[in-house]
Amino acid sequence: IVAAFQPKVMAGKRILITAGPTFEAIDPVRGITNLSSGKMGYAVARAAREAGAEVTLISGPTALATPFGVQRIDVQSARQMMEAVNAAIDGQHVFIAVAAVADWRVKNPSAQKVKKTGDAAPTLEFEENPDILATIAARTTLAGHPYCVGFAAESENLVAFGAAKRERKGIPLLVGNIGHHTFGADDNTIILFDEHGHTILPRADKLTLARQLISEISKRTNKHSL
Ligand code: CTP
Numbered sequence: 001i002v003a004a005f006q007p008k009v010m011a012g013k014r015i016l017i018t019a020g021p022t023f024e025a026i027d028p029v030r031g032i033t034n035l036s037s038g039k040m041g042y043a044v045a046r047a048a049r050e051a052g053a054e055v056t057l058i059s060g061p062t063a064l065a066t067p068f069g070v071q072r073i074d075v076q077s078a079r080q081m082m083e084a085v086n087a088a089i090d091g092q093h094v095f096i097a098v099a100a101v102a103d104w105r106v107k108n109p110s111a112q113k114v115k116k117t118g119d120a121a122p123t124l125e126f127e128e129n130p131d132i133l134a135t136i137a138a139r140t141t142l143a144g145h146p147y148c149v150g151f152a153a154e155s156e157n158l159v160a161f162g163a164a165k166r167e168r169k170g171i172p173l174l175v176g177n178i179g180h181h182t183f184g185a186d187d188n189t190i191i192l193f194d195e196h197g198h199t200i201l202p203r204a205d206k207l208t209l210a211r212q213l214i215s216e217i218s219k220r221t222n223k224h225s226l
C-alpha cells in the first residue's frame with residue numbers, strides 16, 4: 001500500500017522512537033557496538049509518520065536515510081541516547097524503544113589511541129548503562145507518561161523470555177524477535193506480548209510489520225484514550 005492511502009490512525013499524536021545500535025568508546029578511534037542496522041526502527045518511524053503522527057527519531061550510528069517528515073536526532077552512546085530521550089519526552093503520547101542499546105559501557109576509555117607496546121594486551125572494564133525504556137516507563141508525571149513499547153531480541157526461548165521481559169520492564173506492549181534472524185535483514189517475524197498473552201505476526205518485510213505494529217499500538221492507545 002502506498003503511504004497516501006495509509007489510514008491516519010495516529011493523527012495528532014506525538015511519537016518518540018529510538019533506533020539503531022549504540023557505540024561505546026574504547027578510545028578516540030575504537031568502540032563497542034552491535035549488529036543492529038536500524039532498519040526496523042526507521043521502518044517504525046516511517047510507518048508512524050505515514051499514520052499521521054509527529055515523529056521524533058533518536059538514532060545511534062546507522063547508514064540509513066531519514067524517513068520523510070521525521071525529525072531525527074543522532075547520538076552515539078547509550079548515555080547520549082538517554083539524555084536525548086529525556087530532553088524530548090515531555091508531551092510525547094507514545095515511546096517506542098527499538099534501539100539495541102549497549103547494556104554496558106567501557107569504564108576506563110582512553111583519551112588517546114591505545115598503542116601496541118609489546119607488553120600485555122589492554123584490559124577493558126565495564127559498567128552498566130542506564131535502561132532508557134525502564135526509566136521512561138517508570139515516569140509518572142502526566143507530561144511525560146507515554147504509552148511505552150519495547151523490543152526484545154532474544155537468541156532462544158522467545159515466548160517465555162518475551163513475556164517475562166514485558167513484565168520486568170513494566171510496559172504494556174513488547175515486540176519480540178530472534179536477534180540473529182533480524183539484525184541487518186530486510187524482513188522479520190515478530191511476536192507481540194501484552195497483558196492478554198502473545199500474537200505472532202508472520203514473516204514479512206520490516207515496513208509491513210512496522211505498519212501492522214503502528215496499527216496495533218493505535219488500537220491499544222485509543223482504548224486507553226490518550
Ligand atoms: N533498552 C533500553 N536501554 C537499555 C537496554 C535496553 O532502552 N540500556 C530497551 C531496548 O531498546 C528494548 C528493550 O529495552 O526496547 C529490551 O532490550 P533488551 O536488550 O532485549 O533487554 P534488556 O533489559 O537489556 O535485557 P537482556 O539484554 O539482558 O536480555
Ligand code: CA
Pocket residue numbers: 101102103
Ligand atoms: Ca540488553
